[in-house]
Amino acid sequence: MFFRRCEREDIPAIRKLLSYFSETQATDNQLWLCVSLFWHHKKYFIVQEDDDVVAVGSLVAESKLHHCPQTCYHIEDVVVDEKQRGRGAGRMLVQGLLDEIKVAGDAYRVKLRCEESKADFYGKFGFLPNGITMQKEIL
Numbered sequence: 001m002f003f004r005r006c007e008r009e010d011i012p013a014i015r016k017l018l019s020y021f022s023e024t025q026a027t028d029n030q031l032w033l034c035v036s037l038f039w040h041h042k043k044y045f046i047v048q049e050d051d052d053v054v055a056v057g058s059l060v061a062e063s064k065l066h067h068c069p070q071t072c073y074h075i076e077d078v079v080v081d082e083k084q085r086g087r088g089a090g091r092m093l094v095q096g097l098l099d100e101i102k103v104a105g106d107a108y109r110v111k112l113r114c115e116e117s118k119a120d121f122y123g124k125f126g127f128l129p130n131g132i133t134m135q136k137e138i139l
């Protein structure tokens, strides 16, 4: 297994993995356009085993004026293929994302949202619960 940046050919597999959260009507070309256009802001990474994409996750860089020039990163879109869970892909993915943040060299904090049942998984990487999340649905 290895961790790498997402490429155009990964899009069909990533679409399948992200259907864990919701299905999209966008075409593969539209999805790749979004990945490419917003790369400076949001980067997708995968874990590959043999020829298969077994996990996906993304990193969002959020600039905050009151922490300028440092950056708050968000880990998002973490999914491991259901059949591949429990084999270390999730650990490789999250560690890979944290390594990317370290290499960027400008982070003061990393945040993520998760279900309570995943808190112990993220706790293994040093994440701690902090406050509550609130949201308002627009669509």
Ligand SMILES: CC(C)(COP(=O)(O)OP(=O)(O)OC[C@H]1O[C@@H](n2cnc3c(N)ncnc32)[C@H](O)[C@@H]1OP(=O)(O)O)[C@@H](O)C(=O)NCCC(=O)NCCS
Residues within 6 Å of the ligand: 020, 077, 078, 079, 080, 081, 084, 085, 086, 087, 088, 089, 090, 091, 092, 113, 114, 115, 117, 118, 119, 120, 121, 124
């Ligand atoms: C959560 C998820 C990413 C874990 O991936 P995984 O590949 O099964 O995890 P790993 O095999 O790499 O496990 C790494 C470690 O975390 C532990 N772990 C895995 N899932 C866990 C969970 N839900 N709660 C607590 N610990 C967990 C493993 O036991 C392992 O511990 P160890 O290293 O001490 O032996 C995966 O179950 C998943 O994709 N779930 C559905 C999507 C999801 O919920 N994503 C998170 C959205 S924020």
